[in-house]
Amino acid sequence: MNFTESEENYIKSIYHLQQETGMVNTNSLAAEMQTRAASVTDMLKKLSGKKMLQYEKYKGFKLTENGKKVALSVVRKHRLWEYFLVEKLGFEWDKVHDIAEELEHVSSNELIERLQQFLGNPSFDPHGDPIPDSNGKIPKINQLNLSVLALNKTAVVSSVSNQSPQMLEMLKHYAIAIGTSIKVIKRFEFDGSMEIKVSKQPACIISELIAKNIFVHYDDK
Amino acid sequence: MNFTESEENYIKSIYHLQQETGMVNTNSLAAEMQTRAASVTDMLKKLSGKKMLQYEKYKGFKLTENGKKVALSVVRKHRLWEYFLVEKLGFEWDKVHDIAEELEHVSSNELIERLQQFLGNPSFDPHGDPIPDSNGKIPKINQLNLSVLALNKTAVVSSVSNQSPQMLEMLKHYAIAIGTSIKVIKRFEFDGSMEIKVSKQPACIISELIAKNIFVHYDDK
DNA sequence: TTTTATTTTTAGATTTGTCTAAATATTATT
């Protein structure tokens, strides 16, 4: 089946929202899409006509299996393009989102298969988010939030949930990136900040807010 | 100024047509765009409102200087993406046109500047067509048609005007590609066919039609 | 359990790009 750019964007947003909440409601989707509830309702009808949605008036909605497939294919394209932009074209990660939003709607499947190969079949995008394979399978990783990592256990930064320029600036300052080794030396009860040790850096202190946006996994050597 | 995908496509088509004829008329543009004359008229009004066109009702039209700039920027993007698809992703040249038609509308200027650098600032796309630079300047090459190349003068294939799968198949068979050295040994009056010598290949005969689609230039060593 | 507030949907309008059919202009032919 064929989808317009707008339909793909709605499907992708619904996918992201239902990851959190299971069921999605009109207003939250309107907020996510930066549009009006009335516009959302119109699109819901269209998508449910195309069997992308389980939708009951006034009750909320979620993607069908087919809907999920479409969502994953868009997410896959988005993340592969982000990887391309950062790794091949040298963009900073906070600059790639909007461009990938456009590239993800280019329709050729062969393009995306070849791109994936060209990039060396990456499993994670530059923010650490997993890249679904062509069957929609998502690579899993046992990650936990840095704010709950056991003391003095070395772990590896696997993803960062806030991808703003401000966050990037801070992470650069602390020399933290995806793949960096990190351990927590001490936590301070007063404000939740913590002393950490980043590989090859002197120990330093980060705020609770930063920690909550960093996910790590144990190095499975 | 901002342009829709549709506006960009019209501007690009007008550009290509006016290269041939100077002035463009409604019906030929409708044919080129695979649409109806009435739709063309509607768009002409819109583009002339945006000062992209010199347009007089019933008289024909052509791009303004600003219009040409927009056209060249779209052509640039198209050809850079074609280069990427062939050289980096390994597509055959007859498969890249439709994909580049979509990619050319991705709007980021930084993207295209970085792509150009990443590709090594190519001057010609995989079909031998020149790639305008960021100022709209088009690299020139003194090319002539293979059908009028002087006998026994070695030249280099610089572009091929028919880019169909059928043409590609023939060229592969003759081991002719962009950059291949070639000379004409003999012309046959009977049907315009000619005996040629392609580097490292035994001499062979090609039809007049093939020759007319191949452009060459003298190797300026 | 009414009343109030919130959420969601409908109704109707708007913009963009397209279409068909009819009207008008231009060009070619007798």
Added chain:
DNA sequence: AATAATATTTAGACAAATCTAAAAATAAAA
């Protein structure tokens, strides 16, 4: 120069995606 043929434009309609304002359904509060 009148008529026929062709090219172009207008008028009016339609689908997609959006919007505002109002109505209807649901949830929360008194």
